Amino acid sequence: AQSVTQPDIHITVSEGASLELRCNYSYGATPYLFWYVQSPGQGLQLLLKYFSGDTLVQGIKGFEAEFKRSQSSFNLRKPSVHWSDAAEYFCAVAADNYGQNFVFGPGTRLSVLP
Amino acid sequence: DTAVSQTPKYLVTQMGNDKSIKCEQNLGHDTMYWYKQDSKKFLKIMFSYNNKELIINETVPNRFSPKSPDKAHLNLHINSLELGDSAVYFCASSPLKGKASYEQYFGPGTRLTVT
Numbered sequence: 001a002q003s004v005t006q007p008d009i010h011i012t013v014s015e016g017a018s019l020e021l022r023c024n025y026s027y028g029a030t031p032y033l034f035w036y037v038q039s040p041g042q043g044l045q046l047l048l049k050y051f052s053g054d055t056l057v058q059g060i061k062g063f064e065a066e067f068k069r070s071q072s073s074f075n076l077r078k079p080s081v082h083w084s085d086a087a088e089y090f091c092a093v094a095a096d097n098y099g100q101n102f103v104f105g106p107g108t109r110l111s112v113l114p
Numbered sequence: 115d116t117a118v119s120q121t122p123k124y125l126v127t128q129m130g131n132d133k134s135i136k137c138e139q140n141l142g143h144d145t146m147y148w149y150k151q152d153s154k155k156f157l158k159i160m161f162s163y164n165n166k167e168l169i170i171n172e173t174v175p176n177r178f179s180p181k182s183p184d185k186a187h188l189n190l191h192i193n194s195l196e197l198g199d200s201a202v203y204f205c206a207s208s209p210l211k212g213k214a215s216y217e218q219y220f221g222p223g224t225r226l227t228v229t
Contacts (some may be wrong), residue, residue, distance in 0.1 A: 034217065036220075038155075041223075042222060042223075043204060043220035043221050043223050044157075044204070044206075044218075044220040045220070046217045046218070046219075049217055088155055101159055101169065102159060102218065103159075104156075104157040106154070106155070106156055107155045107156070107157075109155075
């Protein structure tokens with residue numbers, strides 16, 4: 001069965017520092033991969049997605065992610081974190097050929113120090 | 115111009131009651147979903163539905179049932195509520211073109227508390 005792991009439950013960084021959130025997946029076929037962000041009390045917003053092609057994908061809010069098939073990873077990065085980036089981040093993989101079933105990782109909570 | 119909306123935002127009820135959560139999307143999407151987010155923020159898909167097919171997560175109790183009056187709406191009915199049903203429920207929608215998966219758009223969530 002498909003699965004997604006996010007090894008870091010909680011990460012704290014200082015404002016202006018760089019950020020990398022880790023995501024590993026288990027899926028037999030070519031994966032469709034996603035990163036979502038959930039601000040407190042809000043729904044989920046798509047940051048970026050990978051379907052195929054260039055393994056480095058750019059998203060909104062200055063985020064990017066790199067797909068590494070050899071490592072089954074899809075890590076999220078941002079060069080300089082802003083206080084407003086404090087939120088919960090979820091990695092997800094589309095779990096069937098029709099992409100209708102998403103499997104989400106457990107999430108990583110990001111705290112930003114002033 | 116809310117894309118995916120849910121009502122109510124908060125729902126407090128007693129064990130044994132029956133309740134419904136409504137979801138509407140104005141994006142013209144073909145597929146809608148319901149997710150449950152537990153207290154540890156873990157998100158789990160409950161249903162996905164388009165006008166042809168309902169896919170049910172096999173772990174979802176049959177007390178939960180989706181109802182779709184039309185393509186833009188997917189309501190969630192819950193019978194005989196239990197304490198463990200307390201969670202945040204998210205509705206989402208996505209376009210479905212061929213066999214490709216596109217991003218899902220989420221509603222703001224409904225926080226259900228069962229006492």
